[in-house]
Amino acid sequence: xxxxxxxxxxxxxxxxxxxxxxxxxxxxxxxxxxxxxxxxxxxxxxxxxxxxxxxxxxxxxxxxxxxxxxxxxxxxxxxxxxxxxxxxxxxxxxxxxxxxxxxxxxxxxxxxxxx
Numbered sequence: 001x002x003x004x005x006x007x008x009x010x011x012x013x014x015x016x017x018x019x020x021x022x023x024x025x026x027x028x029x030x031x032x033x034x035x036x037x038x039x040x041x042x043x044x045x046x047x048x049x050x051x052x053x054x055x056x057x058x059x060x061x062x063x064x065x066x067x068x069x070x071x072x073x074x075x076x077x078x079x080x081x082x083x084x085x086x087x088x089x090x091x092x093x094x095x096x097x098x099x100x101x102x103x104x105x106x107x108x109x110x111x112x113x114x115x
Contacts, residue, residue, distance in 0.1 A: 002054060003027055006034055014045035014113050016106060020052030023060040031060070035067045044076025047109045051082035061096050068100055077101065079109040 004021035015038055023031060038046055048064070050056075068078035079101045083091065091097050103109040 001027075004030060004053075006031060008034065011110065013043070014047065014110065015043055016047045016049055018049040018052070022055040023053065024055060024057050025059060028057065028060040028063065032063055039067070039070060039074075042074070044071040044074040045113055046071065046076070046078050047106060047113075048078065048080050049082055049106055050080055050084070050087060053084065053087055056087055056090060058090070058094055061091065061094060065096060065099055077113070079103060079112065081106050081109050 001022035001024055002020075004019060004023050004027040007018040007020075009016040009018065017031070017034060019031070021027065035046065038044070046067075064078060071078050080091070081103045082105065083102060088097075088102070091100070091102070101109070101112065103112070
């Protein structure tokens with residue numbers, strides 16, 4: 001599996017994390033650390049751009065649920081965008097599509113935060 005590369009983009013009061021590669025037990029701690037850094041900086045509005053994501057483990061998805069819950073407690077949220085059909089099927093199979101907001105494009109998620 002490809003190592004996951006994370007690129008952060010700030011847009012005013014929200015952050016977009018662009019993911020490229022695989023999120024498995026080996027690589028997820030890097031994303032977890034990035035999300036924790038955002039939380040510690042009181043930045044609770046985050047979009048994960050999953051266009052380049054090849055794979056995500058169920059453990060990684062579970063941790064994303066935890067981050068989303070804490071973000072919501074602080075007036076923010078975590079939104080997923082550009083999921084491949086393969087990744088979306090995993091999210092749906094685990095029922096996480098009922099908990100996490102999913103959008104086709106980054107602009108849609110940004111608009112949801114702004115609206």
